Amino acid sequence: xxxxxxxxxxxxxxxxxxxxxxxxxxxxxxxxxxxxxxxxxxxxxxxxxxxxxxxxxxxxxxxxxxxxxxxxxxxxxxxxxxxxxxxxxxxxxxxxxxxxxxxxxxxxxxxxxxxxxxxxxxxxxxxxxxxxxxxxxxxxxxxxxxxxxxxxxxxxxxxxxxxxxxxxxxxxxxxxxxxxxxxxxxxxxxxxxxxxxxxxxxxxxxxxxxxxxxxxxxxxxxxxxxxxxxxxxxxxxxxxxxxxxxxxxxxxxxxxxxxxxxxxxxxxxxxxxxxxxxxxxxxxxxxxxxxxxxxxxxxxxxxxxxxxxxxxxxxxxxxxxxxxxxxxxxxxxxxxxxxx
Amino acid sequence: xxxxxxxxxxxxxxxxxxxxxxxxxxxxxxxxxxxxxxxxxxxxxxxxxxxxxxxxxxxxxxxxxxxxxxxxxxxxxxxxxxxxxxxxxxxxxxxxxxxxxxxxxxxxxxxxxxxxxxxxxxxxxxxxxxxxxxxxxxxxxxxxxxxxxxxxxxxxxxxxxxxxxxxxxxxxxxxxxxxxxxxxxxxxxxxxxxxxxxxxxxxxxxxxxxxxxxxxxxxxxxxxxxxxxxxxxxxxxxxxxxxxxxxxxxxxxxxxxxxxxxxxxxxxxxxxxxxxxxxxxxxxxxxxxxxxxxxxxxxxxxxxxxxxxxxxxxxx
Numbered sequence: 001x002x003x004x005x006x007x008x009x010x011x012x013x014x015x016x017x018x019x020x021x022x023x024x025x026x027x028x029x030x031x032x033x034x035x036x037x038x039x040x041x042x043x044x045x046x047x048x049x050x051x052x053x054x055x056x057x058x059x060x061x062x063x064x065x066x067x068x069x070x071x072x073x074x075x076x077x078x079x080x081x082x083x084x085x086x087x088x089x090x091x092x093x094x095x096x097x098x099x100x101x102x103x104x105x106x107x108x109x110x111x112x113x114x115x116x117x118x119x120x121x122x123x124x125x126x127x128x129x130x131x132x133x134x135x136x137x138x139x140x141x142x143x144x145x146x147x148x149x150x151x152x153x154x155x156x157x158x159x160x161x162x163x164x165x166x167x168x169x170x171x172x173x174x175x176x177x178x179x180x181x182x183x184x185x186x187x188x189x190x191x192x193x194x195x196x197x198x199x200x201x202x203x204x205x206x207x208x209x210x211x212x213x214x215x216x217x218x219x220x221x222x223x224x225x226x227x228x229x230x231x232x233x234x235x236x237x238x239x240x241x242x243x244x245x246x247x248x249x250x251x252x253x254x255x256x257x258x259x260x261x262x263x264x265x266x267x268x269x270x271x272x273x274x275x276x277x278x279x280x281x282x283x284x285x286x287x288x289x290x291x292x293x294x295x296x297x298x299x300x301x302x303x304x305x306x307x308x309x310x311x312x313x314x315x316x317x318x319x320x321x322x323x324x325x326x327x328x329x330x331x332x333x334x335x336x337x338x339x340x
Numbered sequence: 341x342x343x344x345x346x347x348x349x350x351x352x353x354x355x356x357x358x359x360x361x362x363x364x365x366x367x368x369x370x371x372x373x374x375x376x377x378x379x380x381x382x383x384x385x386x387x388x389x390x391x392x393x394x395x396x397x398x399x400x401x402x403x404x405x406x407x408x409x410x411x412x413x414x415x416x417x418x419x420x421x422x423x424x425x426x427x428x429x430x431x432x433x434x435x436x437x438x439x440x441x442x443x444x445x446x447x448x449x450x451x452x453x454x455x456x457x458x459x460x461x462x463x464x465x466x467x468x469x470x471x472x473x474x475x476x477x478x479x480x481x482x483x484x485x486x487x488x489x490x491x492x493x494x495x496x497x498x499x500x501x502x503x504x505x506x507x508x509x510x511x512x513x514x515x516x517x518x519x520x521x522x523x524x525x526x527x528x529x530x531x532x533x534x535x536x537x538x539x540x541x542x543x544x545x546x547x548x549x550x551x552x553x554x555x556x557x558x559x560x561x562x563x564x565x566x567x568x569x570x571x572x573x574x575x576x577x578x579x580x581x582x583x584x585x586x587x588x589x590x591x592x593x594x595x596x597x598x599x600x601x602x603x604x605x606x607x608x609x610x611x612x613x614x615x616x617x618x619x620x621x622x623x624x625x626x627x628x629x630x631x632x633x634x635x636x637x638x639x640x641x642x643x644x645x646x647x648x649x650x651x652x653x654x655x656x
Binding site for chain 2 (some may be wrong): 057059084085088089090091092095097101104105106107108110111118119122123129154156163167170171173285329
């Protein structure tokens, strides 16, 4: 069982040095991704999802005054202890990433083909001609119509959905084992969204890839993921299999997320449930449980002592003092309807 | 691309027409009768009237403009009142030193500014970045004549390395040519260098924030390649704009430096002509400089198209 773990994140902390001092954007998170598994990371904006992803890729090195703690073990090697050039070998070749906004993720002054070929040639010693053929094959694999023609086109000549397919082709260029998809469908319209999700599913089945799916859309999670990680303010507050999240969410925040999904068959005059308040900024992280300020179940204990992430059921971890109480209330309320 | 080039070239024509009209009206906007200016204070009234008649100054402005413009289209800008030669010839004589000076100043500016700007952007916030930015601020603030005098003081008066002033044409040998132009070019180019450095830095910083830079990193592309292939090409447009504009300023604004170093360039020609009210020369030189400016901008526009497919392929 342990052997098929591809990526293991242990106690990862990511800090940014800012004018307000050193901020902890990711706070002691631990999780693992198995081979051929699609893991979802969900949470509101600013909860540390993207920072987690970019920490794994070490993309933050390039930009900010950033420091890490903990370990990111990829096939047993700690990525955080790799040198810059060693990390460049991992990027694209072992772990690839696609981003939220396909409109701006491709370089506007180079052709699609140029950018995919560049990715291929960065890691593979093959001729330009072979690389071009491979790029066209990749475009075809991602179901882009007339790939030979697209090869010579510029990003601005393609639609958003097409560009996201190009991004996926780019990510697949060197057969990575792990794909990190950072909100890949958020900027797309609904029909395009589902096509892209189908494509991501195909990657798992046909290429045996693992995927970390970062999203705030629980619909995407339901459709794609086998396991879900819920994050709040830099911390993991719940990890469970996807059915368990939808059937028996334990954390009040997860419950809130689920309740805030509108139902087509619901009473439209009724107001949608929302989680009160907003995510506090990183320089104002509360003592005790991070969510206590917005939690309807919060007690004095919650506001003083931080709960541990603990296994409450088989493979179901929750970071909450009151999960039993919540489970009970939910049962009494005749359980929350699952939307999917 | 052909479409784009064609459209850009077409768009130059109305601009040049407007320039021609404005330039022509200089004669009417400035006080003083050309005939009287040519003949001097001692001329009799009959002589003045005779000359006015001969020069066609009594014709209507429209008639005069048509005549002037007709000649212009044939490349004839008229003759100087004072220098026994045509305006074209006078311009040609004085243009080479100015062009040489401007090119050299621009070259020095670009060679200094591009690497410094890129470097400052990559190491933003570092001591080096702050030093470069500080120096460039000084570069923008110090007037060129002051810098020229300081350079003369150091390199000519104290060290005796370079000539104090003067000009040698290219025909006198490249090394002589460069020896005389080096200090003027540095004095003239310093401000451009400062401007281009700052623009390069800010353009690069803006590009760094773009997602495609993150994409390039996520592909495992080497740092240098990300910088020069992905970032610089995108930052090139604003940098190019500044270079183009400053080159125009170099050509027109060299007058001060030309005066300090006694270089017989366009600046001197203009100053002398204005002092003598040599209207054909003023008109001709202003027109030719405007044309240079417009053509320069045209070249920059065309380069935009080369660099950025979104401009080149725009169908609108």
